[in-house]
Amino acid sequence: MMQRVEPSYIFSEEQVAARSDIARRFLHARTRLNENVHKVDNFLVKRFYNLDHNTYLEGALPAKYKELMGLVASACLRCDDCINYHIIQSYRLGVSRAEQEEAINVAMVVGGSIVIPHLRRAYELLTELYG
Amino acid sequence: MMQRVEPSYIFSEEQVAARSDIARRFLHARTRLNENVHKVDNFLVKRFYNLDHNTYLEGALPAKYKELMGLVASACLRCDDCINYHIIQSYRLGVSRAEQEEAINVAMVVGGSIVIPHLRRAYELLTELYG
């Protein structure tokens, strides 16, 4: 089995929240809702959260590219919460704005113009994060 | 504007076709159908094909990671033809089997068990390509 290790984040969630209002509101709402989910303690939900966590660890592919893949998947499946999450995670791992834009371009071309409203909102978050 | 350059392929389509029956049949059918599309010479289709080609060139992100992102998008949107195409392109760029599997895992976790039948077929192609 491939050795899996936690990635090294350059920025904490708090630092991201301090830089961007969109990120701060997203992280706050996500934490609040997740606390409710964790309190319920559903066996399969916990297992799925754990599986999800393991998917993005360092492995054969560097964690930063897997976060960008999560961004591509989220953008072409069109989930703003998931897009925000993976943009923030990629930012925390040192991904550049140009790299984030190229990942979003893959989603835009594969997923079509229906992705554009999400791209517009993603760019707003990118602008807050990268200035 | 970011300088964009064609990626350097390690293997030609012919070499891929010689290694794998699935790849050969896919590439053959794709070429045949594309010849018909090109003959028609629809302005917007040509423009879209061109845009699509530009998306996967070397850029801020290495071409091999963008092909894997195309694979993730294709797998979570569940298109076998697109999955085959990006697996073959990634293989041609020197991506390892473990890297391909990790990209597919991102699609599986984001997209759920509905991705599994495509994963099964993708693994069959991976086994033919990587032995």
Place this chain on the structure above:
Amino acid sequence: MMQRVEPSYIFSEEQVAARSDIARRFLHARTRLNENVHKVDNFLVKRFYNLDHNTYLEGALPAKYKELMGLVASACLRCDDCINYHIIQSYRLGVSRAEQEEAINVAMVVGGSIVIPHLRRAYELLTELYG
């Protein structure tokens, strides 16, 4: 033809609205928007609403399981309004919280992590309804 009968609700929409703010706001907005739709009186829309109503009546399957199936479909197609609606309907038919969670788990596993933001919001409604 299978005899179809209206299910017996344990709770009225008003009782649900009194228990949960999320439900109340959802039901209020839905009623307001539906009044506009009904005023327009489009023939095919009326037919579709009627077909939709008939789908969830008591039949070969008890209504409560069909509402839960509507919940699964809504969650894996990722529509918060539809998720809210079927959670409320299931609650009104006496479905337990554990049963609602298991239905959502099917949607989570089939539909993947892209369903999770909807699961988080669904759990918030479940907590308001079941306390």
Place this chain on the structure above:
Amino acid sequence: MMQRVEPSYIFSEEQVAARSDIARRFLHARTRLNENVHKVDNFLVKRFYNLDHNTYLEGALPAKYKELMGLVASACLRCDDCINYHIIQSYRLGVSRAEQEEAINVAMVVGGSIVIPHLRRAYELLTELYG
């Protein structure tokens, strides 16, 4: 209520089948499978088939544009059977090849490159029908 009338077809299904092998095989398989569905006589399925039939009649919009809208919906939701069906129906109503291509372009741009494999197959049918 809007008066709804059956559209006037320029070509019968038999004439379409005589022109195109793809169309013939599709229509044959569809007829065979539909016979099995009709034999079962499920109330809601019959109602849905009826609703579906009514959707494409002459109305505020000419039937030919609604068939092309069905084609756009089918292409961006990526269902080859549905794409074949609406291309054939449009052809039977006298839609030109250029009109069919423009409808498919809307689906390609809204739905992205994931639509391309279906476009390739659609073009093969178009070439058989329009020569």
Place this chain on the structure above:
Amino acid sequence: MMQRVEPSYIFSEEQVAARSDIARRFLHARTRLNENVHKVDNFLVKRFYNLDHNTYLEGALPAKYKELMGLVASACLRCDDCINYHIIQSYRLGVSRAEQEEAINVAMVVGGSIVIPHLRRAYELLTELYG
């Protein structure tokens, strides 16, 4: 190559915004977010926006039917922003309310009840625009 020309709009965006609060808020948000996207000047995004613009010009099909096809695609892929956009564009090109409703019916029947919450919101916009 087919000659492509800009359609003639009966109403400006300003006139639409003056008629409908929903349209005004949508157009305002869209303009604000697009300004941020244009400032970034990403090559592929610009190319995609350009391709998208060309898709809806007058051509083999009148622009008004292509806007309605964009509406059908947006409704069955379930994107409120895109639905609003194509309803507004269709309105600006003189499409009647009955024509808009028939296009939405195609999306409802092809896409199912999951489209209904979007139909409800679309009808609210239609009522503001057509009174």
Place this chain on the structure above:
Amino acid sequence: MMQRVEPSYIFSEEQVAARSDIARRFLHARTRLNENVHKVDNFLVKRFYNLDHNTYLEGALPAKYKELMGLVASACLRCDDCINYHIIQSYRLGVSRAEQEEAINVAMVVGGSIVIPHLRRAYELLTELYG
């Protein structure tokens, strides 16, 4: 934690395969492809398969209703392999044909006419299984 137990199957996969050609071919192909997946022994894939298995065990909801929920999810996400799988599993658990049809009706109404080609194929399998 909820006690989870394996459901009691009335029919084995072999008995199903003996009754239906479609089922036999599906189960054979699935087994062959899964053997290749298992040989690869990817950690996350194994974890996902395990999670998937646990989702359909007896629990707060009887296994047979969860298999039907898997069928609804598969039909509205439009995956023939998954539809076949859950029809077979439901059959093995003693679900009646009328119950299977009602579950498919939920998917048809939620997911729209795009589900119909899959319904047609599902009915062919149902007819082979239930005669």
